[in-house]
Amino acid sequence: MAHFARARVDLGALSGNARLLKERAGGTPLMGVVKADGYGHGMVQAAHAMLAGGATWLGTAHIGEGLELRRAGISAPVLSWIIPPGEPVGEGIAAGLDLGVSDMAVLETVVSEARRLDRTARVQLKADTGLNRGGVSPGDWERVVAAAARAETDGLIKVSGVWSHFACADEPGHPSIAAQLDAFHEALATADKAGLEPEVRHISNSAALLTLPEARFDLVRAGIAGYGLCPIPDLDVPGLRPAMTLESRVALTKRVPAGSGVSYGHRYVTDRETSLALVPLGYADGVPRAATNRGPVLLGDRARTIAGTVCMDQFVVDVGDDDVSAGEYAVLFGDPSRQPGAPTAQDWATVLDTIPYEIVTRVGVRVPREYTALP
Ligand SMILES: Cc1ncc(COP(=O)(O)O)c(C=O)c1O
Numbered sequence: 001m002a003h004f005a006r007a008r009v010d011l012g013a014l015s016g017n018a019r020l021l022k023e024r025a026g027g028t029p030l031m032g033v034v035k036a037d038g039y040g041h042g043m044v045q046a047a048h049a050m051l052a053g054g055a056t057w058l059g060t061a062h063i064g065e066g067l068e069l070r071r072a073g074i075s076a077p078v079l080s081w082i083i084p085p086g087e088p089v090g091e092g093i094a095a096g097l098d099l100g101v102s103d104m105a106v107l108e109t110v111v112s113e114a115r116r117l118d119r120t121a122r123v124q125l126k127a128d129t130g131l132n133r134g135g136v137s138p139g140d141w142e143r144v145v146a147a148a149a150r151a152e153t154d155g156l157i158k159v160s161g162v163w164s165h166f167a168c169a170d171e172p173g174h175p176s177i178a179a180q181l182d183a184f185h186e187a188l189a190t191a192d193k194a195g196l197e198p199e200v201r202h203i204s205n206s207a208a209l210l211t212l213p214e215a216r217f218d219l220v221r222a223g224i225a226g227y228g229l230c231p232i233p234d235l236d237v238p239g240l241r242p243a244m245t246l247e248s249r250v251a252l253t254k255r256v257p258a259g260s261g262v263s264y265g266h267r268y269v270t271d272r273e274t275s276l277a278l279v280p281l282g283y284a285d286g287v288p289r290a291a292t293n294r295g296p297v298l299l300g301d302r303a304r305t306i307a308g309t310v311c312m313d314q315f316v317v318d319v320g321d322d323d324v325s326a327g328e329y330a331v332l333f334g335d336p337s338r339q340p341g342a343p344t345a346q347d348w349a350t351v352l353d354t355i356p357y358e359i360v361t362r363v364g365v366r367v368p369r370e371y372t373a374l375p
Pocket of ligand 1: 033081165204205206207221222223224225231
């Protein structure tokens, strides 16, 4: 692994964000969503930090991720929600994970594994209220709920939760939000009529947590905001702190004449004699090639832009006549409140026409994560 580059992760920021989000949600219990290696921050470390900040649930996409949390000694409730055929459902049940059930086939698998293991599986039924992605379709909901109620009566499962997920919570006022809330209320009423008594009902992600008090129910699920990044770029959330800083030492600098083409394809040409600094991070490390001539970087106390094509392992910055030398850190993104002038993951998302989720989750395995201790 590269020792000159690092993703510094501030565990105090993660726990502080969890605390702040729980307060923002009026004290509603908080699930820290730690899938995808804790959005690139390190799953187990992020989980511990969010639990320290007051989260009482953890969320993962895969059962394997939930099992990893258990192997790390984390006993907090964990919901894992993407369960394609062949997933280790039995292991999930044995580990006491809550399993997100999105259709009859998954429910049948869970029930048969519970029977085989002679265990009561914890199941959270997911209603598709309009995202049209995971979740039980409205036309199947009554049938799946009835089957779940029967399995509960047989002692094979406990329906611990009923939940859903918003399509457009990051666009406050979008008409689908109210429609999904109505559909969720209906789904809950059907579950209630079937005699289910879920411990938790939940639908809010970070964006809904920040903007929709009426969608809190018994639990709110915070992913991106827990990492200090706002899902709604224009929304100011005082106190939220980006937890990850991505930086690398400059490998070398060189002086080149005016008219020098830089990096593959010569997509940047110097307009004067200048100095170039080589930063040894590339698209294999999560710096998108689309950041060619666009990615923002703080180097030598000044905001600059990547010069030329981002390569697999490196990119170049034109530093003009500034005094920049090998060994200095170039900061790609971080927390400008701690490091004035540092670009943010949102700045990268803006220039690349994407979302900050994609920026932080894609930081490559070659970049070591360095953790600052919890305060
Ligand atoms: C089902 C589910 N809940 C919650 C989250 C967390 O969303 P966010 O990171 O926007 O808070 C995600 C993330 O994609 C998700 O898939």
